[in-house]
Amino acid sequence: MASYLGGIPSGSSSASSYPWGYDVGLNKSSFWKIGAVPNKYAFRSPPPFAKGYFAIPPTDEPSQNTRSFFTSTPPEEPQDEPEHEDDAYQEPSTPEPESPSPEERQKEEARLKRLEQERAIAEAGEIDWVRSGGILRDADGNRDLTRTNAIREELHLQAEEKRLREQWDTYQKRWQAIASSQEPLHFKDIPWPLPVAPGSVEEMTQEKIEDFIMSPLKIRGNKVTPKGRLRGSMLRWHPDKLGAVVARVVPEELEDVKEGVGVVFRCLKALQDKQVPG
Known part of the structure; x- marks a missing residue:
């Protein structure tokens, strides 16, 4: 008995030279339709259509990257974007510095007072030096005419203010003396x-x-x-x-x-x- 391969006898030369579903009795330029023309070499009837080509087996968990059309997970709520770019950035909070203790505060006040006294002594020495005709020098030993002239102007202003003050005070005292005599x-x-x-x-x-x-x-x-x-x-x-x-x-x-x-x-x-x- 002749054996069949794909509905074509294996002994026939057509089994190796023609593709499946090609009728050797027909014109080579046309394909036959399955079930339309009786043919002893026709394919078997295909199995009945069941689930279709797009049947997707159910999974336990939906993919994190792909939303399933068969799940009812609600979409995520849109979040409000910041109105300004600066609002999106929040500076890291820095801890507040600890307040100094009473002892530390007293030490700092004493230090500032000492520095003020030293500065006053140094300025008084410079004023006396300039008043006597001396010229100040900077840290490099060069003549500091800017500071020297500034002190000279201050000394002149102080002397003028002293003269005006004493002149007015004398004027007032003379009037008081006349009124009491x-x-x-x-x-x-x-x-x-x-x-x-x-x-x-x-x-x-x-x-x-x-x-x-x-x-x-x-x-x-x-x-x-x-x-x-x-x-x-x-x-x-x-x-x-x-x-x-x-x-x-x-x-x-x-x-x-x-x-x-x-x-x-x-x-x-x-x-x-x-x-x-x-």
Whole structure:
């Protein structure tokens, strides 16, 4: 009995020269359809279709990388992105430094106080050296003219402030002495607002009076305003306020004193008119 291979007799030459499903009795350019034409060499009927080509066996756990269409796992909720890039970065928290103990705090305060005292002593030594005509030197031994000139300017400013302060204090004390005395007065006894006591009315000028009244306001730390200084001076030199003082002037110098009071008051009034309120 002839054996069959794929529905074609093995003894036939067609079994090795034609592919499966090719009918040797048909034209070589066409394929036959399975089951359409009876043929003794036809294939067996294929098994009935069961699950189809895309049947996927169930697995115990779905893959982590691929979502299964047969699972009902809800999708992950979208997370809000930061509005700014800086919001996405959080600096690591740093522990707060420990507060120093009372003993450590006292030691630090003592150290700072000692350094301040040493600095004050060193500065005092430099000031004395420059005051005596010396020139400071830097750490390399070179002449430090910058620091030397700065100290010289400071010494000059201190001397000027001292002169103005003493001049104003003397002026105030002289007025207090007149108010507490009943002795007769001469022209030279009146505390005129001038750096040097004038010998006559002609020596009283607007420039000298303004310099004497306003210069003390340049002293560092002064809290008196120009407006306040002028107001107080005008009250003092108002002719109506000086009646008791003028009455004590000796008769031969009375007219000179009255004229001098008028000159001072007019200068103060002119100065007040041009001053900016302050």
